[in-house]
Amino acid sequence: MLKEPSPFANIVQLTGCARDALTACGMRRCLILLTDRTQSRLAVQQSAGLPREAAGLQLDPTQSQVLRRLLAQPGQLRLTPENAAQYSALIPGNLKALFPADHVLLRSxxxxxxxxxxxxxxxxxxxxxxxxxxxxxxxxxxxxxxxASFATRGR
Structure with a gap:
């Protein structure tokens, strides 16, 4: 009898493919974070182009207005030199350290x-x-x- 793969294995595979797709479209550094069920913690699932320590990063969304907004509803924030001063203080320091420039995309x-x-x-x-x-x-x-397809499997 075949054993059903664990849901965790499926999300790792899905996020791994997502990471590869982002790098293939020209993103040199990327981080994919997974929320827990209560959205009280973000944990790195995949990374590319970042130091090894990035893999252990965990963020508390309650400490950042930008993260809270992106978790409240799907959206995108594009940091540019024009708006970096406005949003920079609202992004966690450990995240800014990984992406120190003024040209960054955040998408939920x-x-x-x-x-x-x-x-x-x-x-x-x-x-x-x-x-x-x-x-x-x-x-x-x-x-x-x-x-969306992954989330509806097995229903």
């Missing part, structure tokens, strides 16, 4: 009516080209569909 992705993943990506601190932003948007749409 829903599943089953609540935000399940938070993506953070940049192009090594360089400004985003329009084609890179389009590729990021399309890639996120694919990740959303895959997460």
């Amino acid at each position: 992705i829903p599943a089953n009516g609540r935000v399940a993943l938070l993506l953070i990506a940049d192009q090594g601190g360089q400004p985003f080209a329009d084609v890179s932003l389009q590729a990021f948007g399309k890639t996120v749409q694919c990740i959303e569909r895959a997460l």
Whole structure:
């Protein structure tokens, strides 16, 4: 008899593919964080282009207005030199240390009516080209569909 893979193995595979897709669309550094059921903790599920210590990062969303807003409903924040001063103080220091530039994308992705993943990506601190932003948007749409499909499996 075949044994059903654990749900954890499936989410690791899904987020691993998401990480690879983000790097393939030009994101040099990316972090994929998974929320717990109560959205009281964000834990790194996958990373690329970041120091090894990034894999152990855990964030408390209650300590950041930006994280609270992104977890309250799906959305995106694009940091630019024009708005970095406004938002920088609202982002946890350990996250700013991993993404020290003023060109960063933060995107929350829903599943089953609540935000399940938070993506953070940049192009090594360089400004985003329009084609890179389009590729990021399309890639996120694919990740959303895959997460939605994953969330409804076994129902």
